[in-house]
Amino acid sequence: MTKNLLEIEDLHTYFKTVDGTIKAANGVTFEIAEQSVLGVVGESGSGKTMTGLSIMQLVDSPGQELLGLDKEEMRALRGKDISMVFQNASSSLNPVVTVGEQITEVIHQHEKMPQREARRLAESLLTEMGIPDAVKMLETHPFQISGGMAQRVMLAIGIALKPRLLIADEPTSNLDVTVQAEILQRLKRLQRESGMTVMLITHDLGVIAQMAQEVVVMYAGRVLERAETRELYARPRHPYTAALLAALPRLDSVGRKLHVMRGSLPKVLDPPDECPYIARCSRAIARCRTDVMPTLMESDPNHKVACYNPVTESMRA
Numbered sequence: 001m002t003k004n005l006l007e008i009e010d011l012h013t014y015f016k017t018v019d020g021t022i023k024a025a026n027g028v029t030f031e032i033a034e035q036s037v038l039g040v041v042g043e044s045g046s047g048k049t050m051t052g053l054s055i056m057q058l059v060d061s062p063g064q065e066l067l068g069l070d071k072e073e074m075r076a077l078r079g080k081d082i083s084m085v086f087q088n089a090s091s092s093l094n095p096v097v098t099v100g101e102q103i104t105e106v107i108h109q110h111e112k113m114p115q116r117e118a119r120r121l122a123e124s125l126l127t128e129m130g131i132p133d134a135v136k137m138l139e140t141h142p143f144q145i146s147g148g149m150a151q152r153v154m155l156a157i158g159i160a161l162k163p164r165l166l167i168a169d170e171p172t173s174n175l176d177v178t179v180q181a182e183i184l185q186r187l188k189r190l191q192r193e194s195g196m197t198v199m200l201i202t203h204d205l206g207v208i209a210q211m212a213q214e215v216v217v218m219y220a221g222r223v224l225e226r227a228e229t230r231e232l233y234a235r236p237r238h239p240y241t242a243a244l245l246a247a248l249p250r251l252d253s254v255g256r257k258l259h260v261m262r263g264s265l266p267k268v269l270d271p272p273d274e275c276p277y278i279a280r281c282s283r284a285i286a287r288c289r290t291d292v293m294p295t296l297m298e299s300d301p302n303h304k305v306a307c308y309n310p311v312t313e314s315m316r317a
């Protein structure tokens, strides 16, 4: 039996605004097996980042912006148990403090270690993330480096304390495809060697195929489907997942962005209790309109779907 490192049950994260309630996470349930990579995929606005931040317990009420996190909170993001890294490295790094100082500061916040040793650790972390001249990088200021390099630095910081869980939120999304593939490969090797557990948030199904053993598909704050990666790609059961995959020519290369679907976007403010995908769904039946969104149902132990009329084997043929 594999043990779970983390179990999330019925997570709700709401923002009350003057116009209504935004349900960023609306009953999210999933677990992450120890030493595995779980992919969380969904279009922009589906609630992936808010789910990650909620796990970090960094969502204040109401409506705190990540950029508004104070020093203490940023520190919490780089914890020993869980750490979280984001797409936008340039805003998470201090532009005027050297890379070396920023990494060793994180190390020293959590571990007593002579400065020399901390620098050596920082150097090896940078090398592991594929930075060619790590010694020189230690002396460099973030404003002098490219987006790809900054992202490598952020990942080095993210893994510096050997967290049990790394939440990587689109860690390579604004990089070019080759750099992205290389960084992901390094992250994967490191994950395997260290036995770290990773929650990988992305809107790129190619990244999931390359990295994750299991996938959670999110839509409008809900989990629509969850399965082992190969199983999900071979036998999608939710009409939304099936539509996403049908729009992809190939899954084995990184850079496969989610297809922009036709039909109305899910209602963000005061969403209905029914399935949020109804407006775009080709398989909606009467029950989908009259009943509340179904919970995740198990079709086999490695596959769960929240749908009253899931895609069947014969439909796929």
Ligand SMILES: Nc1ncnc2c1ncn2[C@@H]1O[C@H](COP(=O)(O)OP(=O)(O)O)[C@@H](O)[C@H]1O
Binding pocket: 015, 022, 023, 024, 042, 043, 044, 045, 046, 047, 048, 049, 050, 051, 063, 064, 065, 268
């Ligand atoms: N600080 C905030 N105040 C109000 N609404 C927010 C805030 N942050 C996120 N949201 C809303 O929560 C929903 C989920 O956002 P997010 O988790 O960032 O999505 P994703 O990461 O999947 O793109 C979106 O509708 C977004 O507009």
Ligand SMILES: [Mg+2]
Binding pocket: 048, 049, 050, 169
């Ligand atoms: Mg996000």
